[in-house]
Amino acid sequence: MKLTFPHMGTLDMVLSDLFSRLETDFIIPPKTSVKTVNLGTKHAPEFACFPLKVTIGNLIEGLEAGADAVVMVGGIGPCRFGFYAEVQNKILRDAGYDFEMIVLEPPTTDIKDFMKKCKKIAPKKTLWQIFQAVRVGWKKAVAIDEVEKKVLKTRCFEKNFGDTTAMHKKALAVLGKAITPREIQMARDKALSVIDGAKKDFENNPLKIGIVGEFYVLLEPCINFDIERYLGQKGIYLERSVYLTDWISFSKKNPVMGLSNDEVAKAAKPYLSHFVGGEGQATVGHVVKFAEEGFDGVIQLLPFTCMPEIIAKSVLPKIHRELDIPVLTLVIDEQTGRAGIITRLEAFIDLLWSKRKKKLSIVG
Amino acid sequence: MKVGVPRALLYYKYFPLWETFFSELGAEVVLSSPTNKRILNLGTEAAENEVCLPVKIFYGHVISLKDKVDALFIPRIVSVEGGAYTCPKFLGLPDMIRALDVDLPQIISPTFNLKLGLREFYRSVYELGGFFTKNLFKIVMAFQKGLNKLDSFENLLHDGHLLNEALAGRFFPAPKGRLRIGVVGHPYNIFDQYISMNLIERLQKKGIKVLTAEMVEEEVVDKIVTGLQKKLFWTYEKDVVGAVFHWLDAKSVDGIIYVLSFACGPDSLIQILIEHEAKQQGFSVPIMPIVIDEHSGEAGLVTRLEAFVDMMSRKVGSEKS
Ligand code: SF4
Ligand code: SF4
Numbered sequence: 001m002k003l004t005f006p007h008m009g010t011l012d013m014v015l016s017d018l019f020s021r022l023e024t025d026f027i028i029p030p031k032t033s034v035k036t037v038n039l040g041t042k043h044a045p046e047f048a049c050f051p052l053k054v055t056i057g058n059l060i061e062g063l064e065a066g067a068d069a070v071v072m073v074g075g076i077g078p079c080r081f082g083f084y085a086e087v088q089n090k091i092l093r094d095a096g097y098d099f100e101m102i103v104l105e106p107p108t109t110d111i112k113d114f115m116k117k118c119k120k121i122a123p124k125k126t127l128w129q130i131f132q133a134v135r136v137g138w139k140k141a142v143a144i145d146e147v148e149k150k151v152l153k154t155r156c157f158e159k160n161f162g163d164t165t166a167m168h169k170k171a172l173a174v175l176g177k178a179i180t181p182r183e184i185q186m187a188r189d190k191a192l193s194v195i196d197g198a199k200k201d202f203e204n205n206p207l208k209i210g211i212v213g214e215f216y217v218l219l220e221p222c223i224n225f226d227i228e229r230y231l232g233q234k235g236i237y238l239e240r241s242v243y244l245t246d247w248i249s250f251s252k253k254n255p256v257m258g259l260s261n262d263e264v265a266k267a268a269k270p271y272l273s274h275f276v277g278g279e280g281q282a283t284v285g286h287v288v289k290f291a292e293e294g295f296d297g298v299i300q301l302l303p304f305t306c307m308p309e310i311i312a313k314s315v316l317p318k319i320h321r322e323l324d325i326p327v328l329t330l331v332i333d334e335q336t337g338r339a340g341i342i343t344r345l346e347a348f349i350d351l352l353w354s355k356r357k358k359k360l361s362i363v364g
Numbered sequence: 365m366k367v368g369v370p371r372a373l374l375y376y377k378y379f380p381l382w383e384t385f386f387s388e389l390g391a392e393v394v395l396s397s398p399t400n401k402r403i404l405n406l407g408t409e410a411a412e413n414e415v416c417l418p419v420k421i422f423y424g425h426v427i428s429l430k431d432k433v434d435a436l437f438i439p440r441i442v443s444v445e446g447g448a449y450t451c452p453k454f455l456g457l458p459d460m461i462r463a464l465d466v467d468l469p470q471i472i473s474p475t476f477n478l479k480l481g482l483r484e485f486y487r488s489v490y491e492l493g494g495f496f497t498k499n500l501f502k503i504v505m506a507f508q509k510g511l512n513k514l515d516s517f518e519n520l521l522h523d524g525h526l527l528n529e530a531l532a533g534r535f536f537p538a539p540k541g542r543l544r545i546g547v548v549g550h551p552y553n554i555f556d557q558y559i560s561m562n563l564i565e566r567l568q569k570k571g572i573k574v575l576t577a578e579m580v581e582e583e584v585v586d587k588i589v590t591g592l593q594k595k596l597f598w599t600y601e602k603d604v605v606g607a608v609f610h611w612l613d614a615k616s617v618d619g620i621i622y623v624l625s626f627a628c629g630p631d632s633l634i635q636i637l638i639e640h641e642a643k644q645q646g647f648s649v650p651i652m653p654i655v656i657d658e659h660s661g662e663a664g665l666v667t668r669l670e671a672f673v674d675m676m677s678r679k680v681g682s683e684k685s
């Protein structure tokens with residue numbers, strides 16, 4: 001059995017590490033590209049949410065590359081993600097692919113089924129060994145996210161254009177090689193200091209922008225036009241509402257982002273008082289938090305037809321009226337072009353600068 | 365007290381219950397007028413562009429109603445059965461309306477979530493009744509009466525009456541033609557004559573007997589959806605899938621029209637289940653999806669209907685001879 005899986009940011013790195021520990025055969029699909037998106041768009045329903053289209057493209061490319069099994073996670077709603085695996089399965093079969101589909105439903109729904117699936121993924125290992133592998137792999141995943149977070153926060157200070165990105169690559173390579181918990185700990189420290197290796201100029205007082213939205217488009221630079229790198233290189237200090245391990249983690253604490261789910265929900269309450277699936281309420285909560293922390297603006301990434309983000313977007317005008325924080329919503333799908341995104345980002349940055357100058361002149 | 369109920373979304377599911385409950389508690393129920401161009405425009409102007417058409421229409425009804433009432437009833441209907449949700453949009457609806465930059469009357473928006481069990485559910489009923497009376501007994505009685513009303517309404521549907529006729533309490537004889545078409549989709553699309561561009565009436569005028577998902581018995585639907593590989597976690601989509609699978613299997617209709625909202629979340633995935641099943645059954649019953657948004661034109665619909673009905677008549681004709 002050769003497993004494949006969809007891409008999502010650094011997920012491939014995390015899963016390769018885990019599957020190697022489990023001695024499970026796997027194939028990483030080619031990096032998400034225009035071809036991937038076209039494949040997905042061709043096979044998925046027209047107004048399926050964008051992540052579904054892209055991941056179908058990934059899976060097709062993974063199967064074409066020789067995989068004969070797919071691993072996905074399930075869910076219990078209310079947003080569409082919980083139904084992805086089922087739909088991917090049907091679409092790929094109707095398209096003529098033959099493979100085994102392994103869907104990990106949340107262990108809280110059916111713990112026995114969950115363990116059975118784990119054994120299927122790692123037939124050579126005992127449940128205890130699987131547990132250990134996940135535990136150690138998890139540490140590495142958190143370290144990868146911590147590095148990413150540091151990159152986001154410091155890229156705006158780099159002296160030489162592109163340094164941070166180059167150092168990020170190096171840092172990930174360092175982490176990639178770590179195996180034991182001790183090595184991971186050491187690699188983490190090293191990786192973080194590698195990022196410091198990029199020359200910095202902490203003199204400037206950058207614009208601060210928070211990035212929120214649906215997790216998939218937030219985490220996958222291949223489909224969000226790598227806007228974080230673009231903005232960072234424009235000298236903008238960034239913070240993001242969700243990291244991979246925050247999203248995977250079952251606990252309500254978010255190890256990398258920092259705020260707990262409850263804190264975020266509480267911040268959202270006056271504007272969106274109930275969860276709505278996906279990242280909807282979190283998006284709203286983070287906009288409020290960013291406003292409170294004095295950020296200059298927020299960018300929301302919304303995959304076309306994404307229900308939770310549309311709900312969030314619908315209550316943003318009220319936040320804008322009351323907290324006076326500008327939010328730019330970027331709708332992302334297969335028809336979105338990079339040029340259009342860049343134009344809008346530039347206009348937004350101009351707006352934020354002029355707003356800040358106005359504020360300064362009032363104070364001064 | 366005048367309580368406004370927008371004639372949109374879940375009005376099509378629960379209005380008999382709501383109306384009875386409020387009137388029993390001494391409130392006057394004010395319903396917005398049937399969807400028209402003005403309401404549609406009000407909605408599309410006020411709502412964010414990405415919102416699905418039925419929710420935009422809901423916005424329109426709210427705005428057209430807001431100055432005529434003391435309060436608006438916009439419940440947050442999270443779940444109407446254990447183990448499943450409605451649509452995420454219904455979970456956020458009251459907040460979306462509150463975010464509008466217009467003067468709104470008081471909004472009554474209790475949360476109904478059967479996933480949390482019957483006790484929580486009744487707590488919400490008491491909370492809702494509490495707006496009108498402090499008399500708990502009266503609230504319970506009013507709700508019971510409402511449930512009975514809802515029951516008899518749903519019985520009418522199971523007996524084969526169309527939802528709009530059952531809501532209005534006026535019934536017309538079904539056409540006597542040979543063709544039978546199943547029409548599925550959200551009731552707020554199909555039975556809002558403005559949105560559906562009189563789809564059902566158009567079919568009936570051709571002498572076609574129209575069947576809808578509401579007419580399929582619950583037990584049949586339950587049996588089908590429990591047999592699904594993956595549990596469906598959207599209640600209203602279960603009805604759609606149940607009806608279509610049943611019709612495909614029993615071959616009790618000559619064709620199926622599946623009405624979807626453009627950019628509807630649940631619809632986009634359910635469509636795949638339906639198409640997959642139709643393929644498994646060798647496409648023996650033709651299915652036509654109709655996607656509706658605010659730009660849908662009547663001309664397009666008419667042409668497609670004609671073609672679909674023609675094809676079915678030919679098919680039925682050749683099978684009979
Ligand atoms: S959060 Fe949005 S994009 Fe993601 S699965 Fe749900 S509806 Fe789709
Ligand atoms: S089910 Fe679809 S059409 Fe209905 S409110 Fe939800 S997204 Fe809109």
